[in-house]
Amino acid sequence: MEKLYEGKAKIVYPGPEAGTYRVYYKDDATAFNAQKRGTIAGKGVVNNRISAQLFRYLEAHGVPTHFLRELSEREMLVRQVxxxxxxxxxxxxxxxxxxxxxxxxxxxxxxxxxxxxxxxxxxxxxxxxxxxxxxxxxxxxxxxxxxxxxxxxxxxxxxxxxxxxxxxxxxxxxxxxxxxxxxxxxxxxxxxxxxxxxxxxxxxxxxxxxxxxxxxxxxxxxxxxxxxxxxxxxx
Ligand SMILES: Nc1ncnc2c1ncn2[C@@H]1O[C@H](COP(=O)(O)OP(=O)(O)OP(=O)(O)O)[C@@H](O)[C@H]1O
Ligand SMILES: [Mg+2]
CATH class of the missing domain: 3.30.470.20 (ATP-grasp fold, B domain)
Structure with a gap:
């Protein structure tokens, strides 16, 4: 699938339905406005899972989010905004x-x-x-x-x-x-x-x-x- 955007930590792809994106979490790490670069093994998996859990928790606490569901260890489906x-x-x-x-x-x-x-x-x-x-x-x-x-x-x-x-x-x-x-x-x-x-x-x-x-x-x-x-x- 064609990338829509590759950032420092994530890659954004079109989602399966109109108005959705598939977000892939990478292990790449940057700091100080990308002057420092490296990788943190397993970070993409950790950040995808933590983000998903926190978005679900926040939705339950009255905060609307873009999160729809987890698609895989490193990917979540979100609403395009x-x-x-x-x-x-x-x-x-x-x-x-x-x-x-x-x-x-x-x-x-x-x-x-x-x-x-x-x-x-x-x-x-x-x-x-x-x-x-x-x-x-x-x-x-x-x-x-x-x-x-x-x-x-x-x-x-x-x-x-x-x-x-x-x-x-x-x-x-x-x-x-x-x-x-x-x-x-x-x-x-x-x-x-x-x-x-x-x-x-x-x-x-x-x-x-x-x-x-x-x-x-x-x-x-x-x-x-x-x-x-x-x-x-x-x-
Ligand atoms: N639901 C969404 N709809 C559209 N864009 C989104 C959504 N959620 C996040 N984004 C954008 O997708 C990109 C995610 O990639 P990443 O976090 O790797 O970017 P980045 O390197 O931090 O760069 P920057 O945030 O400056 O664009 C960001 O640009 C973020 O603003
Ligand atoms: Mg970012």
Missing amino acids: EIVPLEVIVRNRTAGTFAKRYGVEEGRPLARALVEFSLKNDALGDPLIYDEAALALGLLSEGELARIRELALRVNEALKAFFLERGLELIDFKLEFGRLPDGTIVLADEISPDTMRLWEVGTGEKMDKDRFRRDLGGVEEAYQEVLRRVVGGAG
Whole structure:
């Protein structure tokens, strides 16, 4: 089947029915705007299965998503959407670029959950964008912006609780949203250890792509352990 799009982590193919896509999850890993490249063995399987599980969980918690069903170990069927060209980042503790930008240590709890936006533009390095600028550029409407913020915070509350029951703290994560043909905003793309920071409760051990970014070792093991906890249930 002909590829529609090959990104850094996934390949998008036409789906079996009109208005659907088949998304294939690769083992390729990139970091720092693709300046660092590598592979994480088994990552595609882990991320497909974790994303599927989390999309199902979020649907049950009032968040509409693009997810339809799993097709294979590495593939899911999703609804085709028009991606809103923003990366929607939700933060509970300081980490990564946020900590660097404001000169604070990593791991400081934020007084309130923060929703940040960056422009989806690899050539520009996905720059931070004010919501006023996104509106002025016509990237989305005011109603869509309010809806995305509401859904992002709902995802945060649901996922924080989900992971805490599994001994993991949700530090921050990136979401992408899209429009269905009727204009409905739904959660799209993926939710996986590539797109979240998860720290082990108690030890603070990193269980996400920071192990790859920072050469901490045990990358595959961390991804497998997150999958085990996600599918294994609470406790
Ligand atoms: N339901 C959907 N409908 C249409 N496009 C989607 C959907 N879900 C995800 N996408 C898009 O499919 C692509 C998935 O590929 P991948 O995550 O590998 O891209 P990427 O390398 O991160 O690049 P970028 O996100 O900058 O395009 C992304 O461009 C993502 O925005
Ligand atoms: Mg991506």
